[in-house]
Amino acid sequence: MRRKVSAGLADAIKYALLAALVVFFLLPIFSLLMASFKSGKELMRYGISFKGMIPPRFDPKNFVYLVTGKDGIYLSWFRNSVIVLAAQTVLSLGLSSFVGYGLGVYRFKGRNAITVMVLLVMMVPLQILLLPLYAMIVNFKLMNTYQGVILPFMVSPFAIFFFRQFASGIPKDYLDAGRIEGLGEFNIFLFICAPLMAPAFGAMAILMAQQSWNNFLWPLIVMTTGEMFTLPIGLASLLTPYGNNYDMLIAGSCAASVPIIIVFVFFQRYFISGMNAGGIKG
Secondary structure (H helix, E strand, C coil): CHHHHHHHHHHHHHHHHHHHHHHHHHHHHHHHHHHCCCCHHHHHHHCCCCCCCCCCCCCCHHHHHHHHHHHHHHHHHHHHHHHHHHHHHHHHHHHHHHHHHHHHHCCCCCHHHHHHHHHHHHHCCHHHHHHHHHHHHHHCCCCCCHHHHHHHHCCCHHHHHHHHHHHCCCCHHHHHHHHHCCCCHHHHHHHHHHHHCHHHHHHHHHHHHHHHHHCCHHHHHHCCCHHHCCHHHHHHCCEECCEECHHHHHHHHHHHHHHHHHHHHHHHHHHHHHHHHHHHCC
16 A cells, blocks of 8 residues: 555656646747737847736737738748758758668678768868868859758768668668569668668658758858848847847747747657667667
8 A cells, every 4th residue: 555655656746847847848938939929129128038928918910020021031031941941851861861771781891981981070060161161162153042051961971870870770681572572772772671761760850950940050151142041040130239120030930930840740759769779770
């Protein structure tokens, strides 16, 4: 009896702590959401806090201003970010999975050396690569274009290593069965191994999409006109020494979080299993 009471008390404490953590992590998000419905004057007076939020008031004028204000510039920033996210995520997943699969499944001379090179590239900070990448984009005449932002990061070293770790755990019997059925190596990857690697694709889709959506430094260097800015750059441009457009900034930040939340919800069932498998196999 005492054991049951102790177990029940332990469960109650555990769930209470988990609930407190949930509230703790959701409070900033809730505060930002409520602040997005306040005017710039109220934000200057109270800041992002619960003052002035009780009773709650839901005035959608800030979100209407995102669509109608400043000649719809926010929609241009949003469109640019979505294009870069979609292209960069799809290309990175496709190309990185090809390379990682090859390194994880096939045995060939130089395989370990290539893996070491991938790991070394992962250790190089982006800031060191900015100058040669900038020179390359200028020479290719890709400044202020989507291609200039997307092409240098079409292949992710981290994603290559992750897919390699995952692919190395695929039983070789599946590959042999495909060869017996007459499938080529590309079709074996496409129709047999790619479905087995779904958790890896889901985990990397979330990470690559988040990285692309939040990328600030490289698009800031490549994009030179306001119409071509991505969301992080556009929102940062609302804060100037001559005035801060908090109405558009807070509401725009809330709206900017929606696509990445959708990506996470869509792929989250693969995320944990993919990260665990990719981290321990090999």
